[in-house]
Amino acid sequence: MGDILVIGSGLAGLTAARVLTQAGRRVRVLEAGQEVGGRVQSRTVDGFTLDAGYQVLFPAYPALRRHADLDALDLVTVPPAGVVRRGRRADVLGDPLRDPASLPSTLSTRALGLGDKLRVARLAARLRVPPPHALLAGPDETTEDYLRRQGFSDRALDHFFRPFFGGIFLQRDLSASARLFRYYFRMLMDGGAALPRAGIGALTRQLAQGLEVTAGVRVTRLTAHGSHVTAATSAGDLDARQVIVATDAQSAQALTGEPVSRGRLGSSYLYYAAPRPLDPQPRLLLNAEAGLINNAQWTSRLIPERAPAGQELLTVTVLHESLPGLPDLDDASLDARVRVELSQWYGEGVRELRTLHTEHIGFAQFPQPPEYAATLPGHATALPGVLLASEVTSMSSVQGAMESGEKAAAILLGDLAGMSRPRGA
Ligand SMILES: Cc1cc2nc3c(=O)[nH]c(=O)nc-3n(C[C@H](O)[C@H](O)[C@H](O)COP(=O)(O)OP(=O)(O)OC[C@H]3O[C@@H](n4cnc5c(N)ncnc54)[C@H](O)[C@@H]3O)c2cc1C
Incomplete structure (x- = not known):
């Protein structure tokens, strides 16, 4: 026995x-x-390393630090915050404290107003004080209610918090527990987000x-x-x-x-190969407009080893909440709709994209309301x-x-x- x-x-x-x-x-x-x-x-398709769904590691997670050898994972840091996409417009929304290179574009960006930038700094100062696990206690409410109580504008919610935390909670409506939001915010402050070079x-x-x-x-x-x-x-x-x-x-x-x-929250991922990057950015691309795409990343701009030499890899996230008919939508139709949205970013360049793979994850996380x-x-x-x-x-x-x-x-x-x-x- x-x-x-x-x-x-x-x-x-x-x-x-x-x-x-x-x-x-x-x-x-x-x-x-x-x-x-x-x-x-992760899996290999045509020489590309594709993670089963776009997910990042927070190296500050205490349990991860206790049990994983993070050095051996050869973590590549995901640049903070991201790029807010509204059609052809792309505003870099960096964190000047962690990513000095983003300072000029962050100060000039119209994606977030000055008041909201100050509110982010105030939130960070407040959440930096208690031990991280204490942020999981205390009063609870939706993340949206919490952010509105901090004074954040509709613009901040739509341009940054919905797509960024939508990619973490797999719900763009910010209905998840504010305790969790505070905990993840702190994990990001303490250690950022990272991807293992060889795949998650x-x-x-x-x-x-x-x-x-x-x-x-x-x-x-x-x-x-x-x-x-x-x-x-x-x-x-x-x-x-x-x-x-x-x-x-x-x-x-x-x-x-x-x-x-x-219960279950699902998401789908589309992976594209390209002969050249249509975007020079290794940052997370956050879709500030209504549509299927929540976020995307030219993964190979961040980690060249994820694509064969001379090729690029684009990973696109679609949340199932924005696509209730997904189980009945075949891959080709989903691909066609995502390409229409990508063409609003990249114009004719989208023709250069070759669809590598579509991954549907029916159960990615469970809902975590207040x-x-x-x-x-x-x-x-x-x-x-x-x-x-x-x-x-x-x-x-x-x-x-x-x-x-x-x-x-x-x-x-x-x-x-x-x-x-x-x-x-
Ligand atoms: C797309 C995506 C994005 C995510 N993003 C993030 C993120 O950014 N940050 C974060 O912290 N977390 C994220 N997560 C969540 C995180 O990955 C999960 O919380 C975690 O992996 C769950 O691990 P688990 O061991 O509980 O369950 P699972 O990984 O589901 O493992 C359960 C295992 O049990 C096996 N199994 C089931 N039934 C049986 C059976 N009867 N007999 C034998 N085996 C069985 C399954 O095949 C499976 O391998 C994300 C998840 C997904 C899918």
């Missing part, structure tokens, strides 16, 4: 397995997909090193016997003394019977010997998934210090 079975090889499962292995326990990880990494994966999947590949992970095996049922747990899998039954369910929330609900699912944290599930389940490790116990983020895996492992090991670490710390 195995010692500990971890179900799911996303960030939560891999972190749990690492902590347990480091504590000397024998751990086996089963993964339903063909690849390790869950939502954090380098993170989960690194975490999986030295672990016994079997991909392509789905767990279909768990039966607790008191002394052990039997996992029915697509490769036959398996017994383990203890089980950690580190799947997405929907699967965790099916396996444990616990009502942990919190007070969502009040109803978070814990790690215990009604099945003896079965613990839950999933972002759904914390927040829908790299930090949330990793700290959840860490905490489930701490509970199993009886590690009091690990168990009592606050959310976000």
Whole structure:
């Protein structure tokens, strides 16, 4: 009989397995997909490295710093703030403190007025003071209500906060919890945002090193016997003394019977190859106008290794909230509509783009409205010997998934210090 079975090889499962292995326990990880990494994966298409969805790492995430070797990931810093696109108009919206090169264009930009720039500075000064995890406590409201109470204008909301935080919350309407907004704002202040040079999947590949992970095996049922747990899998039954369910929330609900699912937010990504950059900017491009595109990036301007020599890679993010009919929209029609929007930025140059791949992620994050944290599930389940490790116990983020895996492992090991670490710390 195995010692500990971890179900799911996303960030939560891999972190749990690492902590347990480091504590000397024998751990086996089963993964339903063909690849390790869950939502954090990259693939190669025609020599281009494509991340499964555009996501960035916040190197200041405490759990990431505890468990990943960030130096080995060769992180490339994403320039702060971005470029606000309104048709042909492109205003650089840099952070002069972190990115002095952006100073001239930031001061002259009409994307944000002087009052809003001062409000950003005031917000930063206020959020810099408490320990980051304390920002996850206190009164809650929507991010939009919070920003309006700080005095931000419609222009600031539409030109910057909606597209920028829309790319983080996968909701452009700023309906997510203001506590989370404050926490992410602080993470950005403390460490910026970065991408591993070899692709976001380098993170989960690194975490999986030295672990016994079997991909392509789905767990279909768990039966607790008191002394052990039997996992029915697509490769036959398996017994383990203890089980950690580190799947997405929907699967965790099916396996444990616990009502942990919190709904889903989805997004789609279009990847284009080009013989030359249509934009010299390595910065994030934020769409300030209504449309399908929320944000985009000439990924190869930031990380040349992501494209073959002499070619460029453009990654475009479409949030499913802006495209309710997406499940019925075929890839070619979506591509055609995105190209129409890109032609408002780049004119005839869009003809040079070659569509490489379209990625639809039906469940990318769960919605996190104000007070969502009040109803978070814990790690215990009604099945003896079965613990839950999933972002759904914390927040829908790299930090949330990793700290959840860490905490489930701490509970199993009886590690009091690990168990009592606050959310976000
Ligand atoms: C497009 C996108 C953008 C994002 N942007 C950000 C961002 O900018 N910043 C940030 O912090 N976070 C971001 N996130 C969120 C972050 O990636 C997730 O919170 C995190 O990866 C979740 O990890 P997890 O281990 O909880 O779940 P998952 O990664 O979903 O892993 C669960 C695993 O369990 C496996 N599994 C499911 N059922 C079974 C079964 N029955 N048997 C065996 N295996 C099973 C699945 O195949 C999967 O590999 C983003 C996510 C996406 C998709």
